[in-house]
Amino acid sequence: MSLREVAIAPFEGQKPGTSGLRKKVTVFQQPGYLEAFVQAVFDTAPELQGGTLVLGGDGRFFNREAIATILRLAAANGIDRVLVGQRGILSTPAASAVIRRHRARGGLVLSASHNPGGPDGDFGIKYNIANGGPAPEAVTEAIFKRTQTIGRYRILDAMDVKGVTMPSSVSERMLDQWIDQVGEYRLGGMIVQVIDPVEDYAAVVGALFDFDAIRRLIARPGFRFRFDAMHAVTGPYARRLLVDMLGAPATSVINAEPKENFGGRHPDPNPAHAPELYQAVVVDGTLDFAAASDGDGDRNMILGKGIAVSPSDSLAVLAANATLVPGYARGISGVARSMPTSRASDAVAAALKVASFETPTGWKFFGTLLDAGRITLCGEESYGTSSDHVREKDGLWAVLFWLNLLAAKPGETVLSILQAHWRRFGRHYYSRHDYEAVDAKQAAAALDRLRAALPGLPGEKIGALTITAADDFAYRDPVDGSESRGQGLRVICGEQARVIARLSGTGTEGATVRLYFELFESDPARQNDDVQSRLQPLIDFAEVRTGLREITGRTAPDVIT
Ligand code: VG1
Ligand code: CO
Secondary structure, eight states, X not given: OOEXXXXXXXXXXXXXXXXXEEEEHHHHTSTTHHHHHHHHHHHHOGGGBTSEEEEEEOOOTTHHHHHHHHHHHHHHTTBOEEEEEEEEEOOHHHHHHHHHHTTOSEEEEEOOTTSOOSTTXXXXXXXXXXXXXXXXHHHHHHHHHHHHXXXXXXXXXXXXXXXXXXXXXXXXXXXXXXXXXXXXXXXTTEEEEEEOTTHXXXXXXXXXXXXXXXXXXXXXXXXXXXEEOTTSTHHHHHIIIIIIITOXXXXXXXXXXXXXXXXXXXXXXXXXXXHHHHIIIIISOOOSEEEEEOTTSOBEEEEETTEEOOHHHHHHHHHHHGGGSGGGTTOOSEEEEETTSOTHHHHHHHHHTOEEEEEOSSGGGTHXXXXXXXXXXXXXXXXXXXXXXXXXXXXXXXXXXXXXXXXXXXXXXXXXXXXXXHHHHOEEEEEEEEEEEEOHHHHHHHHHHHHHHGGGOTTOEETTEEOOEEEEOOEEOTTTOOEEOOOOEEEEETTTEEEEEEEOSSOSSSEEEEEXXXXXXXXXXGSSSOHHHHHHHHHHHHHHHHTHHHHHOOOSOSEEO
């Protein structure tokens, strides 16, 4: 066995964004690029030495290669044991569950989530800490700092590895094949434990829901449902939970084979990227319930006959009905949402007399609140919802939650549940408009224009609405006191409406400008209008005040959700 120290020069731009380091595959394929970043993680997290690390990814192109490399790096950096998902697979929520159940000291999740995969697509790597959640900003910043000065990485030469169950000298190729078999192997002084990627996750979510009631719902004649895994990581998870454990027909889980390029599609579960499912359920009404998940299994889209559930509404509905689910029967302690997410969940928290929190975009900001028991549920407008069962958002969990609600409310549909919710709490009309791959300077200029206007906005009118506040969102974590600034521009019309503008932190091409619109409607007679029409005055305001179309020459958003 030989341990090598390889001299390298730092790579520019190894800065984790909203959710890990995301770059084109070709960037990750540069010699030493992955090694430099992972070594920076190991240098920043000395607690991993002598401990257990979790490793897995969403199965996208470069996943296996990256895992073989990371195993050799881990072995040379004094890590005791690595738990690897079989075939290199671990969904993001499953990785979180494994870290927690096995008391690992951290985990590396290989994914660029909803970004397309394949040789020309994106790759990514996220570092999660011992609570199972994304590393907080202080940690990702320390990692980034380390990448700027790093001068070497340590790696084990796989050619000399002694295998326990393998021939005494294994090649790198064989190292890559180990991960196909559940079992334990020795790599230098480190144990590689290849685990069933679904088992821990299934045990955690299996304990939360009324599986008997869901089983009866699924078996009910006339209940038609479908789950679309979008050829991403959730296929094996959905099969185990929905088909094996809940008795759904195998045909109800579609696109269940994870593919390295997600079948050439964009594994982003929203009406824009899953148009067939949307058409079949929402428009044609051929199914009663359908759902989809993203590349790494942490997002969820919920559809019913005649309704695509807004993720902000979904969080509010789950909060309002949580006690119908066994895992939350004793009630919830609080709800948190990211700043751009609609205030629908605030209304529920107020009615339930539980705490509500507004955090910056990205799951890492929920971790302290969850760990401190201040919240039970949290979510984002970007199709992410979850609870304190893990420290990541969780796509299938949300699907099971909705199925449990439908099972507990006989005679109700997704649409009727939403309509009843709006009658009780009011409706927050909501939409997000994305302008993708915009020239970075132009995107910054548009945001700057609105930012400069903020101080003068209060008192101004948007149609019948009056602006009451306008700022650049800053957050002080109520648990650990850490501060985060520049988290998005907010224009607020009291409780009535909001317009938000921010730049994406997950894209890999130019900049993506996200505009978010929210309008509150308490009158039940006006709660079933066309969403975009109701939001039009807010949309016009944002476009004028940012000068987005004038600056970029774009005439319309690329994606509307
Ligand atoms: C987007 C979403 C954000 C989400 C993040 C990661 O970030 O808006 O809500 O947490 O993706 O989701 P941004 O910075 O591009 O707006 V995933 O499914 O990539 O892990
Ligand atoms: Co994701």
